[in-house]
Amino acid sequence: MPDTVIAISLPRLALAFLPVLATLAVFLAWTLDVRHPLYALLRMLVQLLLVGYVLAYIFGADTWWLILLVLLFMAGAAGWIALNTVPELRWRLLAHSLVAVLVGGGVTLLFATQGVLQVEPWYKPRYLVPLGGMTFANAMTAVSLAAERVRSELGHGAPWIEARNTAFQAAMIPVINALLAVGLVSLPGMMTGQILSGVSPLLAARYQVLIMCLIFAAAGLAAALFLAGARPVLAPRQPGDHGH
Incomplete structure (x- = not known):
């Protein structure tokens, strides 16, 4: 017990x-x-x-439409806040930010809850709400870092491909650092909470592996989707990328 x-x-x-x-x-x-x-x-x-x-x-x-509404609100707020690093372009980039957060975070959340955990019913708030919060928050951070860095690189005259790649790498730094530090420097919040609630550390570790994979994928997909979609706004006619 x-x-x-x-x-x-x-x-x-x-x-x-x-x-x-x-x-x-x-x-x-x-x-x-x-x-x-x-x-x-x-x-x-x-x-x-x-x-x-x-x-x-x-x-x-415990109502499915309410849970979906909460998740959409989370994604929408994350997409808006992500553009705090480029406020002068907020309205022009908002649609791209929202799509990146919603798709990048939503796909990974769906895979985790319905593929790995196989939550029943599928909208069980005990799982979807906290996992959705973590997923969209990390997607938001990745988009925010990518937006700021690609804007800076382009402002310094870098070609689009170079600016995009640098921005993507910068967006992934916090997540990669978290992967390297987890279990050595710190116990993540969810794992700590489960251990405090009496869950076996071995089971808590499995959940944390799932969370770290979720965070890595959500951040990477969101940053990539944002950079791909926002190019017409950020670098509309820059030559030399040969369609990459």
């Missing part, structure tokens, strides 16, 4: 903010701007408390 998850009461949760206050005190003592980290902490607190209530409702509803 797995161990029962340790419940955290609100007064005990408040203790977690004591070292936070110590860190904020450093900002004040060194006359640094404390408003930004304070805003980030307050926003984190509100967002996580709200998402807890939202997820409880979604999991309780």
Whole structure:
């Protein structure tokens, strides 16, 4: 029998903010701007408390159309946020970003949940929502890095093929670093959560292998789809690529 998850009461949760206050005190003592980290902490607190209530409702509803709506909202928000690195081109690149995140993340999510896990029913929110969040978030990061880097490379006069390849490699750096570090430098969040909830470390490791494959594929496919689709906007008439 797995161990029962340790419940955290609100007064005990408040203790977690004591070292936070110590860190904020450093900002004040060194006359640094404390408003930004304070805003980030307050926003984190509100967002996580709200998402807890939202997820409880979604999991309780257990309705396929609601789950699809949540996933589409995630993908849409990720596609929009991904273009924060190129705000001047946001509206021209938005469709390409949305397609890249939705297709790159959606295909890998579908493969993981219906091929590997074989979730029943297919829309089971306990699996689709957290896995979808991880998938679309990493697709978003890859698109964001690819957009910024390809824009920079083209701005420095690089031909399209060179700029595209450099941007793709840059977009994959965080994912590749995560693959190299997992299990050595850190235990990933999902694996840690499963172990804390009493799941066997061996089973948790298998789930984490699935997650890492999911993240790698979602990031790579999303970055590649974005770079391929956005070329007419970023480099509409640049010669010399010979159709590659």
